[in-house]
Amino acid sequence: MTTIYDPRAARTIAKAEAAKTNAQTESLREQTRQDREDHQAETARQERKERRQERRERWARWRKAAPDTALSGLWAALIVAPLLLAWDAQATFAVKVLHVSAGMSWLFPLAIEAGAWVCAFEAHRRASRGAPVGSLPRWMWVLAGIAATINAAHGTADYGIAAGLALGTLSLLGVLLHHIRQSLDAAEAAGTSAREVSQRFARWLLFPRMSLAAARIANRAGVDHPTAWEAAWIDRHGVGPAASKRDRKLAKVIVKRQLATDRKAAENGEFVIVNGVILRTTLPPLDVPTEQPAAEVSTPIEQQKLSDRAASLLDQALAAIEAGELPERPSANALRRRFGGAMETAQEVRDALSDMHPVDTESEAA
Structure with a gap:
């Protein structure tokens, strides 16, 4: 078979193949570009959707938190307002009465008011991270009381009793509001109900001395409020x-009497402290009187029923024992030798005599 090769036709075929390959490559490139553009468009649409969703969620969170934010702002305003008023009054008092220069007058209210607030915010900071607050609340009220006393004194001296009471109240009002808010937050974190919170507030109003003692016990022993x-x-x-x-x-009378008795006993050395526990040094006597043995109660021995022959032999044996001719517990052989008869009859009489004269264990042991 003869093959005719035409160079021109081969070149034409090669050009056609190259054009086809280029067309396919260009089509693939165009498809890739289109897919990339579609993917970018889809990504952009997804990002816009996520941003819209994020804006909606942020708006919903803001609307949900708006009442709490407004209430927190109101609390802050109510807490800060008495502080600013008391601060200004004390600064004025420092300038007019203490003759402190105007540029240094702010140090006087800082020294008076800041101590209570430092204790208050330090207690809040420690409580928020779960650390013990210790005696910070107590010192907060002590410092606030000192500030209130100073304000009431110079307010009364300068403007009268009403002004003194007003200035003294201003020093306590901000601390009181802060303490109420902190107590509500602590109760919410601990899962305390609103009824328990109102009950604690009523206890502070009706029994301030007892509430303060319970607070000291709770801080000292680390127990909850009901236990304290x-x-x-x-x-x-x-x-x-x-x-x-x-x-x-x-109970008050009983406790007073017991306290006096125990105090006297402690002065006499009848109490000691061992590992933090108070114990008596004198112990009760260990010699317990032994009970007298109960008198032996003689109970009648239930005698088994004997045969006629054994009953007759028993009467004879009792007479012989009383006469000293036989022991109190004779054997069956001794009875047979004395009175004759069958062995069974002698055994019945022997058993009957044994029941009538039981063995004395102590005498036998001796």
């Missing part, structure tokens, strides 16, 4: 808060 409240009542009255007025009065 009951411990404070027992510590003061000797009985719990649920006791009646009569029981509290009686």
Whole structure:
């Protein structure tokens, strides 16, 4: 078979193949570009959708948090307003009465008011991270009381009793509002109900001394409020808060008498402290009087029923024992030798005599 090769035709075919390949390459490139543009457009649409969703969620969060934010702002305004008023009054007092220069007058309210607020915010900071607050609340109220006393004194001296009471109240009002808000936040974090919060507030109003004692016990022992409240009542009255007025009065007398007795015993050295526990040095006597043995009660021995022959032989044996001719517990052989008869009859009489004269264990052991 002969093959005819035409160079011109081969070049034409090669050009056609190259054009086809270029067309396919260009089509693939165009498809790739289109896919890339579609992917970018889809990505842009997804990002716009996510941004819209994020804006909607942020707006919803803002609307949800708006009441709390407004309330927090109101709390802040109510807390800061008495502080600013008291600050200005104390600065004026420092200039007019203490003759402190105007440029240094702000140091006087800083020294008076800032101590209570430092303790307040430090207690809030520690409580927010779960650390113990220790005695910070107590010192907060002590410093606030000092500031209120100073304000009331110079307000009364300068403007009268009403102004003194107003200035003294301003020093306590901001601290009181801050303490109320902090107590509400702590109760919410601890899961305390609104009823328990209102009950604690009522206790502080009705029983301030007992509430302060319960707060000290809770801080010292690390117990919850109900346990500290009951411990404070027992510590003061000797009985719990649920006791009646009569029981509290009686318990007060009993505790007073016991305290005097125990104090006298402690002075006499009858108490010691061992590992933090108070113990008596004198122990009760260990010699317990032994009980007298109960008198032996003679119970009638239930005698088994004997045969006629054994009953007759028993009477004879008793007469012989009384006469001293036989021991109190004769053997069956001794009875047979003495009275004759069958072995069975002698055994019946022997058993009957044994029941009538039981063995004395102590004498036998001796």
